[in-house]
Amino acid sequence: MSLHIGAKPGEIAETVLIAGDPLRAKNVAEKMLENPLCYSQIRGMLGFTGTYNGKRVSIQGTGMGLPSTAIYLHELISDYGVKKVVRIGTCGSIQEYLDIGDVILATSASTDSNINRLIFKGMDYAPTPDFETLMRAHEAAKMMGIKVTPGPVFSADSFYNADPDHWKLWSEYGILGMEMETSLLYTVAAKFKVKALTILSVSDSLITHSSASAEEREKKFMNMAKIALSLVD
Numbered sequence: 382m383s384l385h386i387g388a389k390p391g392e393i394a395e396t397v398l399i400a401g402d403p404l405r406a407k408n409v410a411e412k413m414l415e416n417p418l419c420y421s422q423i424r425g426m427l428g429f430t431g432t433y434n435g436k437r438v439s440i441q442g443t444g445m446g447l448p449s450t451a452i453y454l455h456e457l458i459s460d461y462g463v464k465k466v467v468r469i470g471t472c473g474s475i476q477e478y479l480d481i482g483d484v485i486l487a488t489s490a491s492t493d494s495n496i497n498r499l500i501f502k503g504m505d506y507a508p509t510p511d512f513e514t515l516m517r518a519h520e521a522a523k524m525m526g527i528k529v530t531p532g533p534v535f536s537a538d539s540f541y542n543a544d545p546d547h548w549k550l551w552s553e554y555g556i557l558g559m560e561m562e563t564s565l566l567y568t569v570a571a572k573f574k575v576k577a578l579t580i581l582s583v584s585d586s587l588i589t590h591s592s593a594s595a596e597e598r599e600k601k602f603m604n605m606a607k608i609a610l611s612l613v614d
């Protein structure tokens with residue numbers, strides 16, 4: 382039993398969807414999985430295992446930000462033998478052509494976090510997803526008629542940045558959106574030879590300061606979950 386998840390051996394599937402918000406994890410598990418069983422409630426960071434089209438899958442809340450995500454990922458992989466992790470989350474758009482609700486497949490993750498600088502002794506590592514999982518998600522979205530935009534994202538250490546223009550440099554270099562977890566997910570996955578992909582829906586715009594209604598967020602979140610669940614082996 383691990384410290385923060387505490388599930389019994391065998392209670393977590395080899396493919397896990399992760400969501401920052403544990404209530405989203407619960408919602409997806411209850412709406413999309415057959416026979417979802419809650420294996421953890423420690424710190425309210427809910428985790429569920431059930432089946433989707435007959436295949437076993439888990440959905441785990443991680444909290445927000447790189448350090449919190451790192452704790453859950455580490456335990457999922459080292460203590461429970463997880464082999465594939467698909468993050469379903471939200472981001473703030475920094476490109477004018479992206480609308481609220483658009484779905485992004487994260488092809489790389491830049492960051493202002495120091496975690497990777499420490500690991501890589503001051504040098505830069507380029508965190509990227511598993512190519513096959515990325516291609517499968519792209520194909521699945523096409524089949525389901527869900528428009529997706531593949532492209533680079535930025536994993537920020539702060540949500541509330543003192544500089545209101547902090548995103549502009551990244552926008553100039555083609556980054557699609559700001560979120561807070563993917564650079565860590567892709568790095569940890571690479572180290573432990575695990576497959577990883579982040580799917581994001583645009584919840585707000587740093588350009589226009591508009592944001593999605595709760596209803597819109599919910600609907601788009603389920604679209605992402607459908608793509609993610611199609612990746613279960």
Ligand code: HPA
Nearest residue numbers: 471472473540559560561
């Ligand atoms: N910044 C960081 N993370 C986010 C944002 C944002 O603007 N919107 C949704 N997640």
